[in-house]
Structures are given as C-alpha cells and as structure tokens.
Amino acid sequence: MPATNSKNGQESILLIDDNEEYLGALAHALEASIKGEVEVRTWLPTEDDPLVKLDSLVDDDTILVATDYDLTSQVRGLFGMTIVGWCQKRLIPVGDFSRKNIADLPKEPNLFELRVPATEEEGAAFISATASGFRELRRSLTANPEILKAKLSLAGVLATLLRKRELESQFALYMTRLGASNSSLLDQLRRFAGPEQPTDDEKRQLLAYVLGHVLPNAILKYPGPILSEKALCAYIATADEEGEALAQIFESERYAGPFSAQGRYYWRDQVDDRIDALAGxxxxxxxxxxxxYNRASVEKAAGRKLANHGCQRCGGTKGGFLCPFMRRPVCLRPDCSVSASSWVPQGAQLCRVERDFYDEWAPLLGL
Known part of the structure; x- marks a missing residue:
C-alpha cells in the first residue's frame, strides 16, 4: 500500500520520540540544517491507537521518518520497530535511533534500514543529508519521465540518473537478491504484477525507495565504482589523515550525486585517470x-611523502583496498587480506577482509 495522499503539497520529514525535550531539540537542529526547504513534523506518541495517528502525519510528500527505538514511556508496548515495519510496507524511507538502550539496536543497518546517530547534532546532520538524497532521486526521476518508458534495469536507471551508463554492469552487482532483503518490497512487486498496474507515481516511489537505500547502504559504503574518503586513502595506500590533502588533489573527481552530502566520495574511474595524469x-x-604506483604518483604531485597508515606488515605504505570491518587499508599480500565475496556486496571490488579478522571469524560463521 502506498503512502496516503499529500495533505498540503509540501515535502516533509517526520520525527518521532517519547521524550519531548529531545524531540524538540532534534527538530530545532534539523530545521536549522534544512533551512525551511522541508517541513519538519514532530510526534510525541500518546494515542491508544498510535498507527492511526501515524497515518495522519504521513503522506505522499513525506521524504523520511526518523523514530526512537523505544517509545514505551508514552505508549505501552510501542517500539520503533513497529514504526519501521509500517513505513517499509508503504515504501517510506525510515531510520531509527536509540538513546536509552543503545546496545539493543545494532550499529549496522540492514540494506533497507537507516541508522540515525543518537545525538541532536549528528542525528540532524544525518537526517538532513539522507532526506536530501531521497529528494534528489525523486526529483531526478520526475525530471526524466523517459526513464519509466525505457524498460531499463534498476542498475540502468541508476546509471542513467548519475550520467554513468558505462557503469551499469558494476552497479548491477550490488543489486542481486534485493527482494530477499525486504519482504515488503516483494509484496509490492507481486501487486504490480497483478491486474492493478502501477501508476507512474508509484513506479517513481518504488525506484526512489530502492535506489535510495542501495546507494548509501551498499554502493557508497562498500567501495567499487565510487570511493569514500576513507576508501580513497586506502586506494592511495596512505593514512586517513591525508583525506583533506587528497580532497584538494582530487576535487574534480568528486561524486556529487544523491547522498553526497553524507561525506566526500569520488568516482574511481576518474581517480584512475587523474592518477595517470599525475604520474607523468x-x-x-x-x-x-x-x-x-598510486601512492608514488600522488606523492610526486604533492611534492612530499604521504603519511603511512597503521599496518605493521608493510610499515603502512601498501594498500589499495579497504577492509570494511577493521575500517583500514589492506593490500593483496596473502598475510594481509583475503577476498571474501560472501561478506561484502559483489560490486565492492575494492573491499578485502583483513587476514587476522577473517581467520578469527570465518570458522565461527562457517564461511
């Protein structure tokens, strides 16, 4: 079931918390961040039937819902997971956070989840950047109606929106078995396969919902065609502290698409071209x-040695890959890292798992 009809035509974000003071502080910080571009709605649940109230606060123009994990101080038995499930069934992006029982909420979200930082400042910045990403996808799909008629694959839609059609096959590797990650998505697809054919608005909603999770939770998180700042440092075989210097060198290679407000990202193919130009x-x-080679080329351009990272095996001078679990550079040496395709998305060509971490956990996980 899609969201209810728009109530006033203005895009909105809904914040939900059972602590009035924190709810007000988060809303104030978010309003300062988005500067009136989106309506910020707040809800302190007190109703006997909270989902009826939720339905009245959410509409077709709701970009994002952010909810506290534990709402039981106001409504007995009401948890954020109920809100999350309600939103996912309606293809409404939703994020949750926890201030009281932080250990109860995993730090790493599932593919179709968004994990919001618990502090007001960090939470507002995350919500603002994430909502901006979904807004950009929605508007791009609306501005390019031919995409709906072209019968493109999901990866083809993304490649078209990002003006990187040559990367469709790489994006496709991140999108295998999407249905297994969200049963509500399968329900929507089954409905669309029946006699009730989806409208163009419903198609756009579905595309924005899926791509809006695949981009930040897979493609931007696990480096392949796009590198985060940390992944770029690993690619150049240097320490994270060189991120600012690399940002200046690779400014023209920056990724500026949806969710780019969440951090610095770079197109790998353009980074490679820039490195070759720097190498002379x-x-x-x-x-x-x-x-x-990458490190030597950048050092030549910078006119100095780059900082070494913390690996004791190579003295911090080799890399090329990022371990997404240890969050540090690793290289192809067999004593340094291992390729573990079942641990990361298939498209994450620049991810390898640190050797000691893999040896410790692979037997326990049966991998």
Missing amino acids: NIDSAKFEMFSD
Whole structure:
C-alpha cells in the first residue's frame, strides 16, 4: 500500500520520540540544517491507537521518518520497530535511533534500514543529508519521465540518473537478491504484477525507495565504482589523515550525486585517470602493486611523502583496498587480506577482509 495522499503539497520529514525535550531539540537542529526547504513534523506518541495517528502525519510528500527505538514511556508496548515495519510496507524511507538502550539496536543497518546517530547534532546532520538524497532521486526521476518508458534495469536507471551508463554492469552487482532483503518490497512487486498496474507515481516511489537505500547502504559504503574518503586513502595506500590533502588533489573527481552530502566520495574511474595524469613519466610496470604506483604518483604531485597508515606488515605504505570491518587499508599480500565475496556486496571490488579478522571469524560463521 502506498503512502496516503499529500495533505498540503509540501515535502516533509517526520520525527518521532517519547521524550519531548529531545524531540524538540532534534527538530530545532534539523530545521536549522534544512533551512525551511522541508517541513519538519514532530510526534510525541500518546494515542491508544498510535498507527492511526501515524497515518495522519504521513503522506505522499513525506521524504523520511526518523523514530526512537523505544517509545514505551508514552505508549505501552510501542517500539520503533513497529514504526519501521509500517513505513517499509508503504515504501517510506525510515531510520531509527536509540538513546536509552543503545546496545539493543545494532550499529549496522540492514540494506533497507537507516541508522540515525543518537545525538541532536549528528542525528540532524544525518537526517538532513539522507532526506536530501531521497529528494534528489525523486526529483531526478520526475525530471526524466523517459526513464519509466525505457524498460531499463534498476542498475540502468541508476546509471542513467548519475550520467554513468558505462557503469551499469558494476552497479548491477550490488543489486542481486534485493527482494530477499525486504519482504515488503516483494509484496509490492507481486501487486504490480497483478491486474492493478502501477501508476507512474508509484513506479517513481518504488525506484526512489530502492535506489535510495542501495546507494548509501551498499554502493557508497562498500567501495567499487565510487570511493569514500576513507576508501580513497586506502586506494592511495596512505593514512586517513591525508583525506583533506587528497580532497584538494582530487576535487574534480568528486561524486556529487544523491547522498553526497553524507561525506566526500569520488568516482574511481576518474581517480584512475587523474592518477595517470599525475604520474607523468612514472612507469607503472616497475611497481609490485597498483597501490604503490598510486601512492608514488600522488606523492610526486604533492611534492612530499604521504603519511603511512597503521599496518605493521608493510610499515603502512601498501594498500589499495579497504577492509570494511577493521575500517583500514589492506593490500593483496596473502598475510594481509583475503577476498571474501560472501561478506561484502559483489560490486565492492575494492573491499578485502583483513587476514587476522577473517581467520578469527570465518570458522565461527562457517564461511
């Protein structure tokens, strides 16, 4: 079932908490961040039938819902997971946070979840950046109606919106078995397969919902065609502290698409072209690993040695890959990392798992 009809035509974000003071502080911080571009709605649940009230607060123009995990101080038995399930069934982006029982809420969200930081400042910044990403997807799909008629794959839609059609096959690797990650998504697809054909608005809602989760929770999180700042540092085989310096060198290679407000991201193919331009007459064939060539090229352009990262195996001078669990650079040496395709999305070509971490956990997980 899609969201209810728009109530006033203005895009909105709904914040839900059972602590009035925190709810007000979060709303104030969010309003300062989005500067009136979106209506900020708040709800302190007190109703006997809270889902009826929720339905009155959400409509077709609701971009995002953010809810506290534990709402029981106001309504007995009401938890954020109820709100999350209600929103997911209606293809409404939803994030949750926890201030009281932080350990009860995993830090890592599922593919179709959004995990909101618990503090007012960080939470507002995350909600603002995430809502901006969904808004941009919605508007791009509306501005390009031919996409709905072109019968493109989901990866093809994303590649078209990002003006990177040549990357469709790489994006497609992140999108295998999406239905297994969200049963509500399967329900929607089954409905669309019946006699009740979806409208263009429903198609756009579905596309924005799916792509709005795949982008931040998979493609931007696990480096492949797009590199986060941390992944770029690993790609250049240097420490995270060089992120600011690399941002200046690779400014023209920045990713500026949906969810780019969440951090600095870079197009890998453009980074490679820039590295080759910086290398000049450096012979890539003389280096043991591609990360050695990357580092040497950037050091030549910077006119100095880059900071070494913390790996004791190589002295912090090799890399090329990011371990998404240890959150640090790793390289192709067999004692440093291992390719573990079942641990990361298939498209994450620049992810490898740190060797000691893998050896510790792989037997326990049966992988």
